[in-house]
Amino acid sequence: MVQDYSEIKSRLKGSVTPVITPFTTNSDVDYDTLSELIEFQLENGTHAISVTGTSGEPSSLTEEERVNVMETAYKSINGRVPFVPGTGSTNHDEAMRLTKKAEEIGADAALVIVPYYNKPNQQALYKHFKTVADSVDIPIIIYNIPGRTAQNLHVDTLAQLSKDCPNVIGVKESNKDFEHVNRVLLKCGRDFLLFSGIELLCYPMLAIGGVGSVSATANVVPGKVAQMHDAWFEGDVETAQNLHYELMELNDVLFKDTNPAPVKAALGMMGKIEPHLRLPMGLPSEELQKEIRQTLDKYNVSVQYA
Template sequence: MSDIARLRGSLVPLVTPFRDGAVDWEGFAGLIEWQIASGSHGLVITGTTGEPSALTFEERVGLYRLAVEVARGRVPIIAGTGTNNFEETVRLSQAAQAAGVDALLVVVPYYVRPSQEGLFRYFKGIAERVDLPIILYNIPGRTAAHLEVDTVARLREACPNIIGIKEANKDFEHINRLLHRMGRDFRVYSGIELLCFPVLAIGGAGYVSATGNVLPDRVARLYDLVAAGRWREAQDLHYELLPLNDALFIETNPVPAKTALGMMGKISPEVRLPLAPMRPENVERLRQVLRAYSLIP
């Protein structure tokens, strides 16, 4: 098993860059180097922000391999391997393990709307077929299913390698109850940008924030300030990041983040269907916000 002590802080859900319709492997490697140099604590590959449903099995595995190769152990690599098909998720998870990743992020299966018993059996079945730490991923707004506290507790008891959960969940009461039930050694990560700081304040282990794609140094610094007990500075930074957080969600993630990275000259802003380029008025709004943060001229 990997060193789970490293799975803390700003775990950036990296975008998958495309150029002329194909994966931009060189651009992807460049983003990893930039993230590490900027102080990000870990990287999530093919999470929601990485457009996993638009990638082939082979592309996803290729991204895991390249991320491990480029990172060279400097930060943990977490592979988003979830799908809505059990056997495909197992195959991706096993391939990610073979590629050398440090942990898996497995989303609640979308579209299917399984029962809590179905979710328990699904995640238990995956955990039994890999030897890596697993972070559950609860994102009710995209999956139309909600992983309840009781089910998470059952999974933790049944599966020692299930070590945490990413909550892309605006129900802050639920997150409080989850930490109270599991204990603060169970790693809870915020997947909602405006809850990154509040989740740290109640004992969370970190966050998986799309904003880290665009402003990785300051997003990582939020965790560093909290870890150092510098709460007032962290609070100030939380509010400083708010306008950018809002701007990066004026259209469906990751379209604004990739548009921003295109404006910054990091990658092409391309997305794959069914996502589409941003509307012109929103591009201009995003441009003004990036200028306010001195990210573009």
């Protein structure tokens, strides 16, 4: 019997914050701070939570740490909003294990990235995602980010997956090719869940039929990102447009270095985390950090540490 995913599809929309993974100065995962960050998100209207996606530095975590992060997030959310952890990997078996673990923990869906570094062809990508999707009953949202994976999941491949796998219900497109993004809904159907992973395309994707975004900027100003989506859903196009443009300068500065380094620098300035990344990642230059501080000041974000 084909499972009905309509209930989670109706709830899974709006601002899905990809919460960063906080580390201590000793490079240990700071699970208590992770719970505090999730509470900060929920207090500010975030519609759903993701962890261990790109912003969560999954390639810097062991498999055990990724599971622990998922478990901590699930307990912290406590059913208040949908939970969509990132479970993808360049290693197929690891992606299978993590996705099954997400289902076991109680995640509402899993975000599974196109494997990075090894550049599989389209046939191999189809087999990879189909095998992962067939191994679980929870919904799968595929994560296409060609700028980080060096491979683009073609629309026809995605459409075939959506046809053959009932639990492949959506895609996060971190894809600057807006023609590609339009064709996703044309080929996969207008009820296919389309999320933006490109900050400057969060509003435009809503306009063509997208349901939300997974924006790293929401780590810093969750309220404004959520409000943009709320305005759109309420039919207040002018407010949604205004917030889109209001967020643009912050979006720009937070992506002048590789995500999540600028976001972690900003959260450190706000006193939310120890601004630490595991090597080979590192904090932005002092010059960029100064620009981030100045930009936070423009947005009236309280900076506790200069």
